[in-house]
Structure formats: C-alpha cells, structure tokens
Amino acid sequence: MSESIKFNIIIPTRERSDTLIHSLRTVVNQDYENLNIIVSDNFSQDNTREVVDSFNDPRIIYYNTGKRLSMSHNWEFALSKVNDGWVSIIGDDDGLLPGCLYKVAELIKKTKALAIRSNVCSYLWPDVNQYKKWRFSVPIKSGFEVRNSGVWLSKVLKGNASYPELPMLYNGGFICSSLIKKIKHIYNGTFYQSSAPDIFSSIALASIIKNYIYSHEPFAINGASRHSTGTSGINSGYDTKNSPIKKFFSEENIPFHPDIPICTEKKYPLPLQVAVYESYLKTSNLRDRFSKNHHRQQLGTILAIPERHEFYVKQWGQKFASIHGLDYFKIESEARRKRIFLKLACLPKKLSLILDMYVMDANELPLNNVYEASIAGAKIRDTMPSQIENIRHLPWKIIEHFRRKWHEKKITP
Secondary structure, eight states: OGGGSOEEEEEEESSOHHHHHHHHHHHHTOOOSSEEEEEEEOSOSSSHHHHHHTTOOTTEEEEEOSSOOOHHHHHHHHHTTOOSSEEEEOOTTOEEOTTHHHHHHHHHHHHOOSEEEEEEEEEEOGGGSTTOOOEEEEEOOOOEEEEEHHHHHHHHHTTSSOGGGSOOSSTTEEEEHHHHHHHHHHTTTOOOOSSOHHHHHHHHHHHHOSEEEEEEEEEEEEEEOTTOHHHHHHHTTTOSTTOHHHHHHHSOOOOOOTTSOOOGGGOOOOOHHHHHHHHHHHTGGGOSSOOOOOHHHHHHHHHHSOOSOHHHHHHHHHHHHHHTTOOHHHHHHHHHHHHHHHHHHTHHHHHHHHHTEEEEETTTSOOOSHHHHHHHHHHHHHHOOOHHHHHHTHHHHHHHHHHHHHHHHHHOO
C-alpha cells in the first residue's frame, strides 16, 4: 500500500498566521494517514499556536523554538524532529495540491528513487501588489523523467537552468531521510551550512546522488505573499522599510563562504546566482571529484544573468573581482555577450512554458488564498486544458507575458 511510505511535511513559520492557516489547510486536507505535519514556530508573538490548535488534527506536531532564530536555524530545528520516512518543507504561504502524497508515494515505489522534485504551480497572493489582484499558473504537462544530478548541477552553474530544477528540500521536493542523514553525518550533525536553506539543499543533494526524478506534474504551489522573503528580495531589495528581506538580513545567520564578499553596510549580495555559487563552495566536500573554485567563470555567469538590482550586482561583482585578482571590466564585457546567448538559448524553454501553462487571474473567479488555489489547481489538472487550446491563445499569452514583465519592471524601485 502507498501509505506504508511515511511523509514528514515541515512548515517553518514566524508571525504569519494569516497565511499559515491556509497553507496548513492544504496539508491537513491530504487524505493520507502515515503523515507527520511538523509546524516549527519561530517564537511567534501572534496567534500562530491558536491557528495550529484550531485544526485539531492528530497528525500535526507543533514545536516552538523558544527564542528567535534565523531562517536556516529554524529549518535546522524543524529538521531535527524528523527520524525517518520522506521529508518535504513548504513555506507558510505555499501549499500542496490535493492527493499529491499518494502520487508521490506511487512514484517512489515505481522508480525506487531517493529524491523527487516536481514542477510547481505559482500563486500570487492578492496582498502582494497594490491592485490586490491574485494570479495563478498551473502546469498542464504530465509524466516524469530521470535526471542526472551532475548534468543538471552543471547547467545551473552555467546559467542554463535554475536551482529549483534540482532535487531541493523545499516546496515540490520530496527527499528520503537517508540522504539527509548522510549529509548530517558529513557535517557533524547539522544539515544546513548556508543562510539560503532552499538553495543549499538543492546543491548539496545534487552533489551526493547520481540521479533524481523530476515530475512534470506539479505536487505543490509556490505562494508569493507580502510575507515572502524571496519575493521581497526580488521586488524591493533592501530599499523598502520593514520588508521581509530586511528582517532576514538583520538577523544573525550562517556566515557566507569566505570567498564570497558581502556588499556595503554588511548586506548580503542579492543575486540568486551568488547564493548558488556560495552553496557550491560550501558543499565541495560532498563531491567525490575534486572541485576547484571557478571564480572567474562564476562571476561571468552572475553578471550575464539578468537581474533587477543591477546596482547591487555591479557593486558586489567589483568587490568579488578585487579580492580574487580578477579583471572585472573584461569579465563584464564578456558577460554582456553571454547574456545575449543565454536569452536566445532560453527562448524555446520560455515558449514551452507558455504552451504548458494554464494561467488564471482575478478577472475569472475569486481565489483569495493558497487553499482555494489548491482546489482550483486540482480541478484544472482534472480537466487538462490541451496544448492545442493553448496554441490558439498563444498570441494573447505572449502579449500578456511581455505586458506583465514591463509592468513589473516599471514598479520595481
């Protein structure tokens, strides 16, 4: 039976009870008994405990850290409560799609895999923009593929793929606890070695397994709310008062690798590719083959990948080049040419994403939270809009895609 496979779904949270209640509901709504739902409350001062208790579900296990911890330390605290089975971590504004645990369990039995990564739906909470309008994207492709970890890790380092396509221990990622224990053993009892826990997990896991399963069918929903640290960093950077990203950077955290400098005013570098390389450096002892520090190559990749916060990227890049004796302006010139190549190379993938994605917005029906989005996502997957239907709407989709990108660029500080 599928339920012989045990799942541990971890939800780290801190004073976000308004989104947690809906995220937790998507997990409680799973009709799966062999399940631990671990809520790791990072010393919240709101009604988080009351929200958790209101579900009255014996599968829920509530823990309080007892003091304020950084994000990575809270995730480590939560992970320490897992003894066996499979593990997934979701954010307190993310969610699971209905019935997904049975599907993951069947995939585990079919493939004998130790790591599964799925595509995800994307839900923009209505509180994240000034228009109070939500947006929901659902991948319509099905099936799965076996991916070589080394090949895909190389793609990520070269900028040809993004780190969420690796087998990370986060939303849409399901990892056998034996892999977690293996990494903990190497690091003397701890798993996370970086202040970016999701990115670190993807690089670390890809470094210790030969293959993993990538499911084109989504099992989870990435939520972007006003609480989201990642969304805050992408949209506003350091410049918005009391933003989640500012709170994140103000707390004591795991130091960056010594080869990775921070920006002025003790701010961590914003580009995600910097965090990817930092985790790559931190995980060098997890890889059998000798892993050299490719500082020049990675600086070129970091500068080539388009970023909204170009000021911080250039500021950090010049500092990085200086401490490693690199010619920044020569690398920047090469990166401009590489950027053109990366943009052209990703066009087929972008077209594929447009064809394989069903997109809804606030003009169609109300979806006020991630739980409602999870129900809608399951319904959409059941009806399975065809690629032919998407092709018919392709011109409008392309126009809407660039209109949205232009609008996002316009409102970004």
